[in-house]
Amino acid sequence: MRRSNARTSVDSNRNKMDSMLKLQNRSSNPRPNLFARNPKPSTNTFKYNCTIFFSLLFTLLLFLSYTFFFSSFKSNNNSNNNSQNHQRYRIIIDGGSTGSRIHVFKYRVGSFDFGKDGLASMRVNPGLSSFAEDTDGAGRSLEELVEFGKGRVPIENWRETEIRLMATAGLRMLNVGVQGKILESCRKVLRESGFLFRDDWASVITGSDEGIYAWVVANHALGTLGGYPLDTTGIIELGGASAQVTFVSREPIPSGFSRAVKFGNTTYNLYSHSLLHFGLNVAHGSWREALISGDFNLASQSLQARLHIDPCTPTGYSHNVESWKFPPSLLSHKSQHKSTVQTRGNFSECRSAALMLLQKGKEECSYQRCDIGSTFIPKLQGKFLATENFFYTAKFFGLGSRAYLSELMTAGQEFCGEDWLRLKKKYHSHDEEELLQYCFSSAYIVALLHDSLGISVDDERVKVANQVGNIPLDWALGAFILQTTADADVQNHGWTTAIFSVESPTLVRLIGILIILLFMVWSISKWRKPQLKTIYDLEKGRYIVTHAGR
Numbered sequence: 001m002r003r004s005n006a007r008t009s010v011d012s013n014r015n016k017m018d019s020m021l022k023l024q025n026r027s028s029n030p031r032p033n034l035f036a037r038n039p040k041p042s043t044n045t046f047k048y049n050c051t052i053f054f055s056l057l058f059t060l061l062l063f064l065s066y067t068f069f070f071s072s073f074k075s076n077n078n079s080n081n082n083s084q085n086h087q088r089y090r091i092i093i094d095g096g097s098t099g100s101r102i103h104v105f106k107y108r109v110g111s112f113d114f115g116k117d118g119l120a121s122m123r124v125n126p127g128l129s130s131f132a133e134d135t136d137g138a139g140r141s142l143e144e145l146v147e148f149g150k151g152r153v154p155i156e157n158w159r160e161t162e163i164r165l166m167a168t169a170g171l172r173m174l175n176v177g178v179q180g181k182i183l184e185s186c187r188k189v190l191r192e193s194g195f196l197f198r199d200d201w202a203s204v205i206t207g208s209d210e211g212i213y214a215w216v217v218a219n220h221a222l223g224t225l226g227g228y229p230l231d232t233t234g235i236i237e238l239g240g241a242s243a244q245v246t247f248v249s250r251e252p253i254p255s256g257f258s259r260a261v262k263f264g265n266t267t268y269n270l271y272s273h274s275l276l277h278f279g280l281n282v283a284h285g286s287w288r289e290a291l292i293s294g295d296f297n298l299a300s301q302s303l304q305a306r307l308h309i310d311p312c313t314p315t316g317y318s319h320n321v322e323s324w325k326f327p328p329s330l331l332s333h334k335s336q337h338k339s340t341v342q343t344r345g346n347f348s349e350c351r352s353a354a355l356m357l358l359q360k361g362k363e364e365c366s367y368q369r370c371d372i373g374s375t376f377i378p379k380l381q382g383k384f385l386a387t388e389n390f391f392y393t394a395k396f397f398g399l400g401s402r403a404y405l406s407e408l409m410t411a412g413q414e415f416c417g418e419d420w421l422r423l424k425k426k427y428h429s430h431d432e433e434e435l436l437q438y439c440f441s442s443a444y445i446v447a448l449l450h451d452s453l454g455i456s457v458d459d460e461r462v463k464v465a466n467q468v469g470n471i472p473l474d475w476a477l478g479a480f481i482l483q484t485t486a487d488a489d490v491q492n493h494g495w496t497t498a499i500f501s502v503e504s505p506t507l508v509r510l511i512g513i514l515i516i517l518l519f520m521v522w523s524i525s526k527w528r529k530p531q532l533k534t535i536y537d538l539e540k541g542r543y544i545v546t547h548a549g550r
């Protein structure tokens with residue numbers, strides 16, 4: 001065995017030598033025999049290459065991190081500082097059911113203190129939804145508002161000033177086709193306004209968004225935004241066409257009504273819902289429809305009589321049913337009862353009629369309970385602000401913000417039971433149509449807040465307001481706060497966004513630089529790679545690795 005092994009070794013040595021000799025013969029090396037280049041790098045060479053490669057790669061990454069992180073941070077800081085000092089403008093047009101209102105916000109980034117002239121508004125009537133038959137007129141109705149905006153924003157700022165149209169309940173009640181036409185006619189005007197505008201910035205916002213914006217502005221004004229969720233104040237709005245309820249609920253909320261809003265480090269899980277058709281003006285219209293179609297049963301009257309007697313309008317007023325606007329389905333009822341509707345103001349009966357309107361659809365309730373129609377509303381907990389028509393009605397009756405409901409009941413009873421001619425005399429400066437509605441308003445509010453939502457008549461947790469300090473409780477301001485906060489978040493994460501955004505030219509540049517540098521590292525390592533050769537030392541009987549130059 002040993003011998004055969006020895007032979008094998010000698011044979012293999014001899015073979016190697018033969019091949020080396022062949023190489024030697026082919027090369028022009030004058031030195032006698034046994035020089036050859038090793039075809040594979042030795043372990044030492046490999047280690048050497050790896051060390052060079054990784055140290056260069058490390059240096060490169062260090063350099064790139066420094067360049068991008070610090071330069072982006074610096075430029076971001078600079079741009080933040082610049083933009084913070086820079087006076088900015090933003091415009092929101094609230095397309096409400098009763099009118100369109102422009103809000104021009106003049107601000108500095110990170111501050112919602114508008115000072116004396118930081119907030120400017122203007123309103124035009126009627127609302128966009130009244131242009132359903134003449135959709136081009138909708139755009140034209142905004143022209144005056146746009147001119148107002150131009151007067152408030154310096155011309156050099158127009159191109160960077162965003163203008164958005166956010167339409168609410170009036171448009172929500174129209175079919176999608178008509179909505180689209182009205183929005184398109186508004187877009188034409190906004191595109192040509194000179195302000196920064198994108199087509200998707202003119203839209204119909206959801207009722208839930210409207211509620212959230214109102215909640216944001218209320219809690220911003222009260223200083224509770226960013227604080228403990230249960231310390232926040234809920235909001236109940238009574239608009240023209242819809243009513244919104246938004247608050248932090250302690251009860252579990254069905255998913256369709258639940259919205260999460262993050263502000264600072266706090267996430268607020270809100271109940272937010274908009275009751276379309278339950279705004280004051282639309283509810284009043286529904287009452288008139290019910291009156292002539294005979295939908296409701298008032299306990300104190302015979303069937304025939306209740307069809308003709310209106311308890312929500314003071315005695316002595318003579319209805320002109322001809323002028324009432326109804327859907328085509330009710331036109332036959334209209335002609336049938338036009339001469340028979342009589343007014344006999346009575347707060348309690350009007351309250352019952354209002355409650356019937358609010359309960360309509362309850363039979364379709366698919367939740368544990370439905371306080372209004374078929375809608376789930378959790379038990380109202382904590383403090384609340386009641387705005388819009390709650391406020392205007394309180395203002396009309398001269399009520400304080402405390403014990404609102406009990407005072408309103410007294411005032412409503414008095415108003416509904418009063419003779420129309422006396423009321424006209426007393427409130428001579430008021431528009432007749434507006435004045436006519438206050439009996440219904442008082443009864444509807446009591447039916448909504450007390451009879452439906454269970455707020456006790458002397459509950460001090462509910463305050464009526466349309467501003468807190470000098471901050472108006474207008475949902476458009478809440479939308480502005482959320483939008484500018486979201487923009488600031490994007491700016492603060494600007495350097496990562498700048499590099500990692502898919503469209504980012506920075507990312508493309510970064511990849512390019514990386515490829516070039518890796519190529520350079522590779523070339524340098526190739527160039528620096530020692531030229532080694534392996535020699536078979538016949539005397540020692542083994543291979544020796546040495547530099548090629550020696």
Ligand SMILES: Nc1ncnc2c1ncn2[C@@H]1O[C@H](COP(=O)(O)OP(=O)(O)OP(=O)(O)O)[C@@H](O)[C@H]1O
Pocket residue numbers: 095096097098099127168169170238239240241242243279280281388389392
């Ligand atoms: N100064 C005022 N006095 C009395 N009522 C008012 C006054 N201003 C607005 N209202 C009434 O308050 C309600 C809310 O007005 P606002 O303009 O905020 O509603 P809107 O945006 O038209 O309604 P919606 O949000 O339902 O579309 C409307 O019913 C309107 O008629």
